Structures are given as structure tokens and as C-alpha cells.
Amino acid sequence: MADLVPLRAQLADILAAQSTATGVAGAVIGVAVGGDQFSLAHGTANLNTGQEFTTDTGWLLGSVTKLLTTTALLRLVDAGAVDLDAPVRQYLPEFALADTDAAEVITVRMLLNHTNGIDADDLMPAAVRGRDATRSYVAELPDFGCLFEPGTGLHYSNPGFVLAARIIEERTGLPYERAIQTELFDPCGMRDATAVQTQAFLRPTAIGARACDEAGSLRATSLFSLPESAAGAGATPIVTVADMLTFGRMHLAGGLAPTGRRVLSDELAAAMLTPTFDLGLPSAPPIGLGWWLDPLAGTTAAWHGGGSPGGASSFCIVPEHDAVVVTFVSGPNVLLNDTLHTTVIEYLTGHQVDVPFAGVPADTDPAIAGEYAAFHVDKSISVLDGNLLVRTAVPFYDEELESVLDAYGMPRASSVTYVPVAPGLFRPEGADPRTTTGFYGRLGLLADLPSVPGRPRGIHTGLRFVPRIS
Template sequence: MVDLDSLRAHLTEVLDAQSAATGVAGAVVGVAVGGDQFSLAHGSANLNTGQEFTTDTGWLLGSVTKVLTATALLRLVDAGTVDLDAPARRYLPEFTLADTDAAEAITVRMLINHTNGIDADDLMPAAVRGRDATRSYVDQLPDFGCLFEPGTGIHYSNPGFVLAARILEEQTGLPFERAIQTELFEPCGMRDATAVQTQAFLRRTAIGAHASDEPGKLRATSLFSLPESAAGAGGTPIVTVADMMAFGRMHLAGGLAPDGGRVLSQELAAAMLTPTFDLGLPSVPSMGLGWWLTPIAGTTAAWHGGGSPGGASSFCIVPEHDAVIVSFVSGPNALLNDKLHTAVLEHLTGQQATAPFGGDPADADPSMAGGYTAFHVDKNISVHDGTLLVRTAFPFHDEELERTLDGYGTSGSSTVTYVPAAPGLFLPEDSDPRTTAGFYGRFSILADLPPAPGRPRGIHTGLRFIPKTS
């Protein structure tokens, strides 16, 4: 029997300790174990208005949407109208890339397990809104290539899930915002969920916050959400704790909604929780369908995180313990999500969450020195006494993208020293290795990834692959 009262008291203490000085304007967390659940809220939902964060406040889900998009797409697989192992072009003949052979090789499955390799991570066209927004994104993909042969690696894929959303649109005849409503929100009992940005005016909805120029202060974001073209990857959906509890319980029940309705077949619900690709790096969990299958605190959590302008969300289900955990933080302290989630997981399992790597640190291989390039990011690495000096720049692409990323809070150029943490793994020299025990904390690990058939040598960090180019 899990003592939820003591867990609730502990999480209350964690939230009460947060403020602008700790990088938190407001936050919410929800926990469900078996048939019991609770939720807590803290701080401000909107620094512009002073609105209080409550447990029924909505927030932008960000990339956690990817699990929802995958689930909605798999309903079409259940219906027999989409085949996971068919080429994506069977359903989207207009889809192509600069590498046409790669576009032909990408299957529907590769769209929702981050193995398609499309090199367009930060593509965020904002000019088109409404019914044609997702189409406008796909129309730009012919300018982009692939980082590796599809199916041979993992590279966090916003374009993969936009393409999945586009298939959903084509097969249902509805724009994404209505397709996700009818295919998922309604049958799952997610009563307050919406992918329509303007619904934020009609309900209590949080906005993000960024660090300000004044130490210990935060400022409200000037950008509410990412463009509608990226809705299927996480641009626009707004949810509450109750919505995500319903969604999580549906997955724990093998595809049955809380009201007993069948949302997804038991076979496909299980397939989402089955590894489809493992890169073999401790910083990159095995990939199911939509879910990152993360070993943590003696169990495995099916997890996804999500960023929004000035905010970050975290969501997981823990099948072994029949548990759902969801949180959102307004402010730059995304790691508060990890603190909340690991506290729950440690309470459930009785085991401590530890760093995902072991072994003695090893000096960097001198051959790591050189240039690494992917869309909208250039890294230059030099090796000094076994450590890495990593210079990062974000080359100008176009004014539209620059405005979006500036509002999102993407940092500018940086120079960071990375020190060995384990063979082939490195951490920023001023970081605490203990933070890598959490979901977001693992993003700070930089891994030296050797070449493999279909994939060049590169580095892997923040779930993203950047090939060595010089």
C-alpha cells in the first residue's frame, strides 16, 4: 500500500520552496496510483495578470503531445486504414526530402519513434495558420535532408510527428485541432483538452516565464505558443492535470478509457510500451512508439517531456506500479519537473534514482576534435587534457524562425567545457552529476557516438544526433 498522504506532504514542501529566485513562477503536479490521485499547484499562472496557479489551470503540453499524436495515429492502425510499416509517402504522396531515397525509405513507424533522421529539428513555419498550417510545414521539407539512413539511429524528430499529424488529417478529413479532439480527447475523457490556441481566452490557462535582466526576477513570456504548423509535435495543445490523468489511466488499462470505452486496442497499447530501437547510450532511453522507455529508480517509466515558450512539462506512466505522474513548470527551472517525478518514483519503488551511467571517467579521444553540424546548430569541439571545449552557434536561417526561437527562449551562442563522466560520456564542468538521474537531467550528457552502418560518427546530446562534418 502506497502512503499518498506522506508523498503529498513531501511534494507540498518541494513546491513551497519554489520562487522566482529558483526559476519558478508557478507549477502544478498530479499523481495517480491505482484508484487514488491528488494534485497540487503553486505560484502564479500568469506574471502579467497575477493569476494564481490552481490544479485545474490549463497549460501548454509541448512535446508531450507527441505521445497523444502517436496514440491518435495508432487508432487509424486499429481501424485498418494505416499500416505502421508502410512508407509514409503512401499516405502523403507530397512528402519528400532533399534526399528523395531517404524520403521513400521512411515508414509510418519511423515517424513516431524518432528514427527517421530528418534534419529539420527547429523548422517552425509560422506564416500559415488554420486548416493548412500542418500542410505548410510539410511543403518546406523538400529543402531538408537526413542525418543518417532512416531506421539506423535516434534523432529527436519534430518533423516526424508533424508528418504523423498530417496523415491523421488526411485520413480523417479534419484539421489536426479537430482530428485530435474527435480521435483522442473525446473518447479518452479529456474534457478540458484542446488544440485550439484561442480557447486559452475562455478558461484559466498558464503562460510561461523567462529569466529577466534583474537577478532573482522573472518576466512573462512574449510568445504564448509555438506555431500551429507544429501542432502535432507539440505546438498548440492545452491540457489540465485531470486530462492527463485520464490519458495516462487509459494507457495503463491497455487502451480502455476511464469510462470503459475502447480507445486503443490492447495489442497496440502494449506495442507503444515495447522497445523499437535502442541506441545503446545511457543518455538515450529505448524508444517505444511515442514513449521514451526510461529505466529509473528500479523501474521503467514510459515518459515524454515537453517545452513551450517559458515552460516545461513532464509526463510518465509507470506500469509496474499502476501510476501516472504529470507536472508543468512555468519558468526556466525545468529540472523541478525531475525533482517532482523522481520523488514520486522513489516513493513508489523504495529505490533511489541514480545517474544512468557507471564506470570510471575516461579522457576524451583526441579524434573527437572537429566540427559537428545539423540544421540550425553548429558545434566546434576541441580536446584539451582529456576535456572538451564545445563552442555552439545557431546559424541564421530566416527572420521568422529567429523570432520564434527568441520568444521560445532558445539561448544564443555558447562556449562550455565538458569533463569526462564515464567512457565516451561528458558533462558540463559546473553541473552536478546527480541531476542526470532525472528525465530532463540526462539531456546535459554529451556522448561520443561511433559510426555504424547507415550512420556517420557524431555526438549525441539532448536526445539529438549531430554528425561530425570536419
């Protein structure tokens, strides 16, 4: 078993070098390898109060919640209450899309592996809270279509996991916040985890931080969490390091919790780690059920990341080394998560995490120039001297969504130049190629995807597919 003392010291040095000047208000990491574990915290958890970030401080998990939702839903599969390959409408007759044919064929499995294609990425209804919040989200989906025929592509799917949460609600008779407690937190032994936002008042809880006008300074976010309607996709759950190490150990043990209680069958725990779809892109790893399966340093790390207002989580298990790593960073320095994770993975494997592309890039295909669009995003691509100039605009949808996303910090427009690094693959100009070695860094690559039956030509970046429209 690896000696974790030098690793702990290495990680402590990385954290000690962080400050508001590096885009970090506070951060925490937990590492478990075999029967050994440790955690470290740094900085401030709440810039409003000066509260210290400690190893038992809770934080918003963000989209890492999708692993929780997947596990809870698969417990219902184990119980015979849900069939992964049944149409979603078998459990949610009210589920509808503007593309009626797609709504008929989307299966439960397609919700959990992001292949449903539902074009509603940023949808965040905020008007309804409590028991009917998830239902209110599903009620808006008839206004949205699909980016490709279900099962033919990969597009990061917040609506897919809201639908998964709604199935959990229907099959358990409980609202999501209670169902995730009874179906996962309690049986797994995640003692401090909660999906009830008001619990943040009763325990130390981190608040996200954002950049401000004064150089080297940060300010607390004005938005604590995203709307409750997206709870199952990652809006509301709050966890601690201990909770996530427990959850990760359960998955490494084939569904058996550290308490000895079986949470998930061996078969379904293994199915979560088995590739179900692969675009073959460095920027989009194979997907299992819930888990993204990243090849790193000669091993495979099962990973998920998650954003919250002013913060970002990263969580992985490395089955070959019986390891769990979880991090949270308050502040805009999302890539600190990658630095911490890759430091652990390189220590365990004895290999460097390499840049995920090699060779001499081919000439840029001029046919990539054009207009691309999906819900709440328009992209215009020009080819200049072999590079791509990508202009992105976020069109107005409604005041409710704009208010949420403004508070979240989503820019309304941007312009980025990309340089070719491999045939059909581009990275942002000026970015250190080493930043693409980690989980989050790879998502910044942009790929040119040709059309295939059921899926039009488009680009793929940030795990999202944006089809060409002209």
C-alpha cells in the same frame, strides 16, 4: 496500495520552497496510483495578471503532445486505415526531401520512434494558420535532407510528428485540432483538453515565464505558443492535470479509458511500451512508439517531456506500480520537473534513482575534436586536458524562424566545458552529478557515437544527433 498522504506532504514541501528566485513562477503536479490520485499547484500562472496557479489551470503541453499524436494515429492503425510499416508516401504522396531515396523508404513507424533522420529539427513555419498550417510545414521539407539512413539512428524528430499529424488529417478529413479532439480527447474523456489556441481566453490558462535582468525576478514570455504548423509535434495543445491523469490511466489500462470506452487496442497500447530502437546510451533511453522508456530506481518509467515558451511539462507512467505523474513548471527551472517525478518514483519503489553512469572514465579520444553540424546548429569541439570545450552557434536561416526562436528564448551561441564520466560519455563541468538522475537531467549528457553502416560519426546530446563534418 501505497499510502499517498506522506508523498503528498513531501511534494507540497518541495513546491512551497519554490519562488521566482528559484526560477519558478508557478507549477502543478498530478499523481495517480491505482484508484487514488491527488494534485497540487503553487505560485502564479500569469505574471501579467497575477492569476493564481490552481489545479484546474490549463497549460501548453509542448512535446508531450507527441504521445497524443501517436495514440491518435494508432487508433487509425486499429481501424485498418494506416499501416505502421507502410511508406509515409503511401498516405502523403506530396512528402519529399532533398534526399529522395530517404523519402521513399521512411515508414510511419519511423515517424513515431524518431528513427527517420530528417534534418529539420527547429523548422517552425509561422506564416500559415488554421486548416492548412500542417500542410505548409510539409511543403517546406523538400529543402531538407537526412542525418543518417532512415532506421539506423535516433534523432529527436519534430518533423516526424508533423508528418504523423498530416497523415491523421488526410485519413480523417479533419484539421489536426479537430481530429485530435474526435480521435482522442473525446473518446478518452479528456474534458478540458483542446488544440484550439483561442480556448485559452475562455478558461484559466498558464503563461510561461523567463528570466529577466533583475536578479531573482521573472517576466512573462512574449510568445504564448509556437506556430500552428507544428501542432502535431507539440505547439498548440492545452491540457489540465485531470486530462493527463485520465490519458495516463488509459495507457495503464491497456487502452481502456476510465469511462470504460476502448481508445486503443491492448496490442497497440503494449506496442507503444515495447522498445523499438536503443542506442544503449544513458542520455538516450530506449524508444517505443511515442514513449521514451527510462530505467529508474529498479523499474521502467515510460516518459515524455515537452517545452513551451517559458515553460516545461513532464509526463510519465510507471506500469509496474500502476502510477501516472504529470508536472508543468512555468519558469526556467526545468529540473523541478525531475525533482517532482523522481520523488514520486523513489517513494513508490523504495529505491533511490541513481546517476546513470558508473566506473572510472576512460581517457578522452582526441579524435572527437572537430566540426559538427546539423540544421540550425553548428558545434566546434576541442579537447583540453581530457575535457571537451563545445562551442555552439545557431546560424541564420530566415527572418521568420529567427523571430520565433528569439521569442522562444533560444540562445544564439554558447560555450560549455564537458568532463568525462564514462567511456565516450561526458557531463557539463560544474554540474551536480545528481542532476543527471532525472528525465531532463540525463538529456544534458553528451555521447561520442562511432560511425556504423548508414550513420556517420557524431555526437548525441539532448536526444539529438549531430554528425561530424570535418
